[in-house]
Amino acid sequence: MLDDYLKANLASWDEAVGLHVESELYDLQGFRAGRCSLHDIELGELGPLVSDGTTLLHLQCHFGLDTLSWARRGATVTGADFSGEAIAKARELAGEAGLSSRATFVQSDIEHLPERLSDSFDVVFTSWGALMWLGDLDCWAGVVDRFLKPGGVFYIAEFHPYAFLIADDATPESMRIGYPYFQYGRPQRFDEPGDYADPAATLDHTVTFEWNHGFAEVVDPLLRRGLRLDFLHEFPYTIPGLPLDFLEPCDDGLLRVKGRHDDFPLSFSLMATKET
Amino acid sequence: MDGPIPGEARAANLKLWNAWTRIHEKSAFYDVDGFRAGVSSLFPLETEELGPFIHDDTTLLHLQCHFGLDTLSWARLGATVTGVDLSDEAIALARRLADEVGLSSRAEFVCSDVYDADAHLADRLFDIIFVSWGALEWLPDLERWADLVARHLRPGGSLYVAEIHPFAYSLDEVPGLHDVQVKYRLLPAPDRPDVEAVEGSYADRDAVTEGLFAYGWAHSLAETIGSLCDAGLRVRWLHEHPFSPAPFWEWMVRSPDRWWWLPDGEGGHRLDLPLSYSLLATRPEVGATQGGRRA
Numbered sequence: 001m002l003d004d005y006l007k008a009n010l011a012s013w014d015e016a017v018g019l020h021v022e023s024e025l026y027d028l029q030g031f032r033a034g035r036c037s038l039h040d041i042e043l044g045e046l047g048p049l050v051s052d053g054t055t056l057l058h059l060q061c062h063f064g065l066d067t068l069s070w071a072r073r074g075a076t077v078t079g080a081d082f083s084g085e086a087i088a089k090a091r092e093l094a095g096e097a098g099l100s101s102r103a104t105f106v107q108s109d110i111e112h113l114p115e116r117l118s119d120s121f122d123v124v125f126t127s128w129g130a131l132m133w134l135g136d137l138d139c140w141a142g143v144v145d146r147f148l149k150p151g152g153v154f155y156i157a158e159f160h161p162y163a164f165l166i167a168d169d170a171t172p173e174s175m176r177i178g179y180p181y182f183q184y185g186r187p188q189r190f191d192e193p194g195d196y197a198d199p200a201a202t203l204d205h206t207v208t209f210e211w212n213h214g215f216a217e218v219v220d221p222l223l224r225r226g227l228r229l230d231f232l233h234e235f236p237y238t239i240p241g242l243p244l245d246f247l248e249p250c251d252d253g254l255l256r257v258k259g260r261h262d263d264f265p266l267s268f269s270l271m272a273t274k275e276t
Numbered sequence: 277m278d279g280p281i282p283g284e285a286r287a288a289n290l291k292l293w294n295a296w297t298r299i300h301e302k303s304a305f306y307d308v309d310g311f312r313a314g315v316s317s318l319f320p321l322e323t324e325e326l327g328p329f330i331h332d333d334t335t336l337l338h339l340q341c342h343f344g345l346d347t348l349s350w351a352r353l354g355a356t357v358t359g360v361d362l363s364d365e366a367i368a369l370a371r372r373l374a375d376e377v378g379l380s381s382r383a384e385f386v387c388s389d390v391y392d393a394d395a396h397l398a399d400r401l402f403d404i405i406f407v408s409w410g411a412l413e414w415l416p417d418l419e420r421w422a423d424l425v426a427r428h429l430r431p432g433g434s435l436y437v438a439e440i441h442p443f444a445y446s447l448d449e450v451p452g453l454h455d456v457q458v459k460y461r462l463l464p465a466p467d468r469p470d471v472e473a474v475e476g477s478y479a480d481r482d483a484v485t486e487g488l489f490a491y492g493w494a495h496s497l498a499e500t501i502g503s504l505c506d507a508g509l510r511v512r513w514l515h516e517h518p519f520s521p522a523p524f525w526e527w528m529v530r531s532p533d534r535w536w537w538l539p540d541g542e543g544g545h546r547l548d549l550p551l552s553y554s555l556l557a558t559r560p561e562v563g564a565t566q567g568g569r570r571a
Contacts, residue, residue: 162443162462165549175458176450180548181443182518214550215497216516229511234498236463263461268498 005187005209006109009133010082012205016195017063017085023197025241026065032096036072037065039157039239042127045231045269046155050075050123057121057147059110060130064090068099070125076102078117082109110134110143120149127157128239129196131218132164132210135185141221148274154227156218157269159238164212170246172259181214188212196243219270227272238266279391280417285469285491286362286389289414292488293363296477297343301369305479305522306345312376316352317345319438319521320533322408323353325554326436329404330355337402337428339390340411344370344383350406351379358402359385360393362414391420394427401430408438409521410478412500413445413492416466422503429559435509438554440520442496447524454527454539456549464499478522497553509557520551 020026031037038047050056052074058067061079063086071077071094081087087107094103108116124144134140144154167178179188187209195201215232223229237254238247247255247266257264279286300306311317330336332354338347341359343366351357351374361367367387374383386396405425415421425435448459460470474488497514504511519535520528528536529545537545 162458166458170457174450176455177457177549181550182516182548184547214516216514216553219501219511219514223511223513229501229505231505232498232501234463234496263463263465264458265462265496265498 005135006082008205008207008209012203012208013062013081013083014085015203015205016197017083017089019195019201019203020197021063021089025197028065028093031065031068031093034072036069038069039128041235041239041267041269042066042125042155042157045157045233045271046123046125046153047073049153049155054123055119055121055149056123056125057117057119059113059124059126059143060133061090061105062086064093064103064105066125066127067105068094068097068103071099071103072097075123078104078106078119078121080106080108080110080113080117082107110140111136113143114146117147119147120152121147122149122152124148124152124154125156128241129159130156131158131213134213135187135209135211137213137217138221141225144222145225145227145274148227150274150276152274153230154222154272154274155269157267158218159242160234160265160268161212161214161218162264163238163242163244163266166244166246168245172246172257175246175257175264179212181212183211183213185211194243196241199243215268222270222272226275228275230271230273231269233269234265235267235269236262236265242266279389280420280466281389281391281415282469282491285416285471288471288489288491290362290364292474292490293342293361294365295485295488296479297363297366297369299477299483299485300343300479303477303479303483308345308373311345311348311373314352316349318349319535321517321554322346322406322436322438325438325515325556326404326406327353329434329436334404335402336404336406337397338406339393339425340407340414341370341385342366344373344385346406346408347385348374348377348379348383351383352377355404356382357384358397358400359383360388360390360396361385362387362389390415390424391417393424397428400428401433402428403430403433405429405433405435407435410440412437412439412495415495416469416493418464418495418499418503419506422507422509425504426507426509426559429509431559431562434512434556434558435504436554436556437500439500439552441516441550441553442494442500443549444520444524444551445494449525449527454525454541456538461494462496464493464495466493469493481526501555504557508560510560512556512558514555515553516550517552517554518545518547518549
């Protein structure tokens with residue numbers, strides 16, 4: 001069954017690549033001209049640990065903009081994604097940007113990555129809309145641990161599990177709950193024609209299966225693998241592209257809950273170290 | 277030492293907890309007679325998760341112990357216990373109960389604000405620090421709390437927390453429906469306590485009270501866990517649960533194992549929302565790498 005979920009999600013992501021490379025949200029022209037696609041959260045928190053020669057594995061890298069942005073900051077990067085379309089585009093972009101010698105892209109889902117990649121890394125990185133595509137975070141945490149060198153650091157910046165609980169028709173006055181925090185491994189099926197980067201788009205592959213993951217579901221399997229939690233941060237804002245009607249864009253380009261800019265967490269970040 | 281709790285809040289909360297102690301001593305919720313007859317006040321969660329760490333002569337510090345039922349329940353399992361609470365009436369009752377059940381030699385109770393506990397505990401170290409159910413909401417500053425915890429754990433010793441989930445504190449009932457919505461802030465505001473006029477008690481809704489106010493502070497899971505990381509403790513695990521030890525609304529339902537649940541409308545329990553959490557954090561052995569990376 002999990003494979004059927006994966007197949008549907010893969011069809012959706014393969015199709016989305018063509019849309020995303022043309023989208024304003026991903027701004028490929030800007031990237032080609034040197035713009036960094038990373039956000040202040042991950043640059044501020046992980047940036048200081050990335051320098052010339054840092055080896056970095058980017059899990060669920062889509063078509064590699066963030067991966068290549070880390071490469072531009074000196075890292076030697078490997079990006080992994082289950083979408084063949086995304087990986088092909090990432091390799092093309094690496095070539096264009098003159099980063100091919102320091103950027104490798106591997107097509108693989110998370111579960112099978114250890115069969116396709118044997119290195120270990122100073123940094124394992126993942127971000128923004130990744131975990132919702134994974135049904136089994138225990139398996140994921142094992143993969144994170146597997147690819148960290150002793151002393152290596154895992155970092156994630158993600159949408160907050162609370163953000164995905166709120167009903168579609170919620171207002172700031174009535175933040176009704178429409179979705180589960182605990183899913184016990186069972187995905188939610190969505191069938192939506194649009195796309196987060198282009199709501200007006202009409203896609204052929206509209207069905208996806210997604211999992212919301214509570215904090216414990218994310219943190220606990222990392223801890224059980226023996227990783228040392230360095231920090232867990234929450235932010236009352238998130239990056240553009242989260243298509244939720246109770247959010248509004250603010251002057252700094254970030255999204256916050258309408259009229260309640262300070263008190264509702266929409267993102268979190270976490271750093272954990274594999275001790276030597 | 278000046279603690280971080282403003283004087284007005286401290287006075288209001290002290291008055292509240294003294295009044296609640298008198299109500300709780302007689303409440304079915306706390307069932308003090310049952311305790312006297314040997315029933316443990318601990319939930320199966322705490323005995324399953326922390327129980328394996330408790331042996332004869334384990335030293336246990338219980339912060340914000342109210343009138344000591346849980347503290348003494350750990351003592352019955354072999355621990356040598358120290359309970360700390362702000363309320364003088366609660367501490368007096370705890371000492372009386374320790375006497376009555378013959379545990380005075382292994383149970384000590386200290387009347388103190390958490391933040392002033394050093395004045396009483398000096399440099400004593402404990403094997404276990406225990407914190408549970410509606411404790412952290414009374415503390416404005418979790419960094420100072422976590423530092424105090426770290427100072428009083430022996431190397432290799434562990435903090436266990438079982439608490440109401442921050443998400444549950446943000447919920448309000450939807451008018452007219454047995455359903456919930458997010459209403460209150462979910463991120464901490466140390467300088468802005470929530471001040472609430474209190475009627476009755478979580479343990480006895482019908483208790484008659486007058487002129488009582490509660491000063492509480494919202495906390496988030498990230499703040500709580502981050503404070504422990506920053507204090508150099510190693511978080512070992514984190515669990516979240518869809519049940520609570522006390523009802524937030526009268527329409528919540530209780531299961532035979534004493535947990536309270538949101539009803540699912542079909543006679544069952546809602547399993548989809550977090551109402552409580554538990555965690556274990558350990559002070560590294562001497563020489564081990566220290567955690568904590570402020571960013």
